[in-house]
Amino acid sequence: MLDSKIPAGKLEDKWTDYKGHCKLVNPANKRKLEVIVIGTGLAGASAAAALGEQGYQVKAFCFQDSPRRAHSIAAQGGINAAKNYQNDGDSVFRLFYDTIKGGDYRAREANVHRLAEVSVNIIDQCVAQGVPFAREYGGLLNNRSFGGVQVKRTFYAAGQTGQQLLIGAYQALERQVALGNVKMYNRHEMQDIVMIDGKARGIIARNLISGQLERFFGHAVVLASGGYGNVFYLSTNAMGSNVTAAWRAHKKGAHFANPCFTQIHPTCIPVSGDHQSKLTLMSESLRNDGRIWVPKKQNDTRKANDIPEEERDYYLERRYPAFGNLVPRDVASRAAKERCDAGYGVGTTKQAVYLDFKYNLINKYGKAEANKHGIQNPDTETLVRLGKEVVKEEYGNLFDMYEKITGENPYEVPMRIYPAVHYTMGGLWVDYDLMTSVKGMFCLGEANFSDHGANRLGASALMQGLADGYFVIPYTLGNYLADEISVKPIPTTDRAFVEAEAKVNERINRLMSIQGTQTVESFHKRLGKIMWEKCGMARNEQGLKEAIQEIRALREDFWKNVRIPGGIYEMNPELDKANRVADFLELGELMCMDALERNESCGGHFREESQTPDGEALRHDDQYMYVSAWKLNGENSWELEKEPLNYEVIKPTQRNYK
């Protein structure tokens, strides 16, 4: 039975009480304890740095050539914190409430409240590290709005917030490397967890330059390996983002929770052809100032600027007057799909809607600047010129990126956008301590399932990654390691290490010996197509059942016909990729099973069988108020364990953004 270990007491006191009573490890003992951290994104880099500062001996691993490359770097819009600097009614409670509601009441109250509490410390920490957040003329921090929220609580650095936060964490990490507290292993990929007496005690990693397998001991293992959106092939994730570390942990007994909860982001640059290798996000912050519309006429072939105002359907403002263009991501994505499916899509593929900045560029920024400069009765041209300067400062890099990719200038014509896979709320099941169902194995950031329920609000991924790494794991890991201080480092010649390495070796040899006719990429693309069509923005029983059969057949085909060039003991990116795609081929099946089992719609999980008369997601709290935690029993055979969700403070209701 899964125990979430949520502390007793009032919701707002739980974390404070926990910190006051958790077990501690004294500084001398910390130096004797070794901790492995997998992944160096916001969660991993911040954890490795914070644990190094405390004196633990940390070994950190990333598959990229430097920890600074981790995919957190690509986050654009911002990071939430309940600072209430804007005096607009924000508070820890409100951030907690918005996150639970945004997640469609499928997240744990206690974890989310803790997240909201520590959000304020994150901003302070980052400022102290030199993260150059956007500031107002008075020198104080600036904020912007994000979806699903009616306050301005998002801190940002133009459209490069993730980069600036990650560089902050990376620098803190490199400082610990210089001090000898962290040993960094670049271009290393975790292949397996080593278990000794029922506890995680190390890993097998593959050196991606030499191809050699290497063994590492740790008193505990912390996974911060990110999300699994690349199971869809096309997503906004980096090319290398993968599920392998989490999946191998799952195979060693860690439950995988809510795998079907996937976030489809409403504003991405549409697919342009079969060559497409990834999709690019246009930050949610653009919905602050961009208005989304399609023509009122079906199959309208006119150019955007030729369609007069009265013939445009600002469908989000029409359907959701209270939140307008700032509804949560799942709602905005489904609304775009609905319009395109009904024949109102734009562009050559008709799988796109417009995101238009003209109105705010002129009326909001242009007029404000004109007032500031004392320009009386400015003409439109002046307003456009003045507004452009502000928009450039706020979003310039995003506009440039859009132009490079599409060849169109978004200052002149509206952007064409369409939803794309962006984030995975599901992940390894963890308790309040962020420990998985395997003792001594922890999981942080996007790789775990804990905080976002069935839908994540914008600017909350960065918040969770840094909360877990800087402010939660330093306490909860100590609580576990306090009982491990007498454990001497186990030599990696131990039988458990030898056996784990042999298994990894055997799998790699098996992959290399297939020598079939089809490329890894071609399998990945086929898997992505199945997932997108049948386990994507809308799901139904028949489609999911078909998808499971198709994935099984594809997996069999993969293990018979994949072709991997090159050798094992050399740098071989195709082998690295095959290793990851093999895991996606197993995960895909579990995602479909989970989606099939949850016969309700909630957040990003939309079951066509369960919707309100006006097409909104319809939850069934009487039947599905639980976390689905899947336990692997044998090869591709799973058992569902349910962790009931008890709402003590918030009363779940039908989400309403109207």
Added chain:
Amino acid sequence: MEHYNMNLTLKVWKQKNAETGGKFETYKVSNISSEMSFLEMFDVLNEQLIREGKEPIAFDHDCREGICGMCSMYINGRPHGPWHGTTTCQLHMRAFKDGDTIVVEPWRAKAFPVVKDLIVDRSAFDRIIQAGGYISVNTGNAQDGNAIPIPKENADKAFAAAACIGCGACVAACKNSSALLFLSAKVSHLALLPQGEAEKKDRALNMIAQMDKEGFGSCTNTGACEAVCPKEIEITNIARLNREYLTAGLASDTKKH
């Protein structure tokens, strides 16, 4: 914008590993869409090579949205190719026309040894950061984020310098393989903020000492780095670094810790 397809000849550097020498190989690709990214064109070529039973070309890439700094191709004699302020992954094929020959090499610098084909080892940059590219603040020590107002102008300048993605194009473009633009961007980012003030002298001295140790050359003052930087990091950062370095050097009490 008009879409078109093209046939191209590619001359690409192939090198098995750091120990062996390398040479150019010639490849043909056809029906490349003007809408593809440069790396998607390489994907097409690699798929073709694998199907033909040949070795694909190894290259570094990850985010493919111009921010992670992993991609690093020297295209027709210029790091990241012909477009200004653009990484290799954001370069699109509409920059080329049917019949073009494109020459692709790895970054060339003593401090960036080739690992395989177009992949180089840039861990020297990590070691330069380890030498002082940070503010020494432990987690949990911070005061309120708004306790020290920072003039917007300084914050904006710090941000502009902090936009560096650590790709190494500046080193690849420099005939002395100097890392000074990279280093100065970090020194500027931190020196422009009050939080970075306390350590600014040591930071400049120690990072420069590490840069020399890694085998990067000295600045040529020709500005080749600035011209190719995909994030348009300005060479004025080098002037700021020089000032920091000079004042730090004059204050003889500073030493490497």
